[in-house]
Amino acid sequence: MKNKPIHQQxxxxxxxxxxxxxxxxxxxxxVVTGAASGIGKGLCMELIQRxxxxxxxxxxxxxxxxMFFYEIKKSNFSNTTGINNxxxxxxxxxxxxxxxDCGKEEDMKHLINHVEKIYGEIDAFFCNAGIxxxxxxxxxxxxxxxxxxxxxxxxxxxxxxYLFPLYQSRAKKSNNNNGRSGxxxxxxxxxAGLLSLPGGSAYSVTKHGAVALAEWLSMTYxxxxxxxxxxxxxxxxxxxxxxxxxxxxxxxxxxxxxxxxDVKDVVNETLDExxxxxxxxxxxxxxxxxxxxxxxxxxxxxxxxxxxxxxxxEMPWHLSFSRSxx
Numbered sequence: 211m212k213n214k215p216i217h218q219q220x221x222x223x224x225x226x227x228x229x230x231x232x233x234x235x236x237x238x239x240x241v242v243t244g245a246a247s248g249i250g251k252g253l254c255m256e257l258i259q260r261x262x263x264x265x266x267x268x269x270x271x272x273x274x275x276x277m278f279f280y281e282i283k284k285s286n287f288s289n290t291t292g293i294n295n296x297x298x299x300x301x302x303x304x305x306x307x308x309x310x311d312c313g314k315e316e317d318m319k320h321l322i323n324h325v326e327k328i329y330g331e332i333d334a335f336f337c338n339a340g341i342x343x344x345x346x347x348x349x350x351x352x353x354x355x356x357x358x359x360x361x362x363x364x365x366x367x368x369x370x371x372y373l374f375p376l377y378q379s380r381a382k383k384s385n386n387n388n389g390r391s392g393x394x395x396x397x398x399x400x401x402a403g404l405l406s407l408p409g410g411s412a413y414s415v416t417k418h419g420a421v422a423l424a425e426w427l428s429m430t431y432x433x434x435x436x437x438x439x440x441x442x443x444x445x446x447x448x449x450x451x452x453x454x455x456x457x458x459x460x461x462x463x464x465x466x467x468x469x470x471x472d473v474k475d476v477v478n479e480t481l482d483e484x485x486x487x488x489x490x491x492x493x494x495x496x497x498x499x500x501x502x503x504x505x506x507x508x509x510x511x512x513x514x515x516x517x518x519x520x521x522x523x524e525m526p527w528h529l530s531f532s533r534s535x536x
Contacts, residue, residue: 231433231443232487233334233394236261241325241332243312243365244339246274249398249452252473253336254278255285256481258303264329267307268321270339275307304329312339313360318368322376331380334394334484335373337366343412355412362416366397366423374431374442381441392441396484397424401450401497405504408519421446428489445484450494452476 244250245267257265269275298305310317341361343354377392403417424446431442451470476493483491504511
């Protein structure tokens with residue numbers, strides 16, 4: 211029996227449409243922003259472990275990138291050779307570092323052009339760099355709103371603007387022979403973008419923007435029913451609190467009430483889910499429960515969040531936070 215037309219399948223149950231887009235690290239060329247620490251650093255390490263061909267580690271801090279390289283020299287990888295101040299050959303992977311500001315369009319344009327010219331076609335771009343700012347609309351400086359908007363949201367816009375045309379071109383070439391998709395974009399957002407973070411106005415708003423943009427990109431450029439005319443796989447990572455420099459020595463504040471996860475666990479789950487073609491990745495399992503509560507009774511959810519916000523005002527956690535990057 212022939213399948214019903216796509217629009218009829220969508221009307222009945224959109225989840226029935228098979229999505230074949232996915233990402234496998236082995237042999238791939240990957241770019242990771244915010245790579246010198248936290249989730250970004252963990253992604254770089256695990257991509258190497260899983261056999262990526264090239265990993266380009268990007269960060270705004272050249273000093274932090276050099277420290278990351280120093281750690282690579284002392285790593286437990288079986289074969290680490292040919293290290294200079296910008297490139298390391300680790301097992302079968304070439305790790306390179308690039309200093310760039312993800313909040314600047316010209317930097318992202320140059321980065322993509324540089325990687326494509328020097329290393330080859332990008333398979334996966336991890337928009338992982340992010341900035342946390344804790345404060346209300348009354349005490350968060352306007353300059354902070356601008357910085358968070360540029361890094362947490364516009365970074366994704368800049369990367370999509372210059373990378374997606376390249377992905378689309380590749381998808382069209384491979385569409386007739388059942389080849390790979392055009393490429394992948396993985397966005398590190400936050401559970402704050404699905405719910406909200408008490409005490410973090412600018413962070414909550416910009417992470418909501420990141421999630422919304424990820425959804426729009428996926429529904430606009432993703433494959434439908436195995437057809438890869440667009441051929442771009444978009445995924446969105448939304449953890450709660452993770453043990454990174456962003457939370458320092460704190461317990462993660464309200465985002466840590468359900469526990470603070472180790473970077474390695476978050477990274478492993480992320481890459482496992484990418485191999486399945488998952489769009490929304492939520493390492494903290496209670497996040498899905500909170501999302502359902504919010505959808506089922508928004509008024510009740512808001513009342514609960516007001517109570518939580520009242521508790522946060524009395525908590526000292528926010529005093530330990532600075533406007534920091536992932």
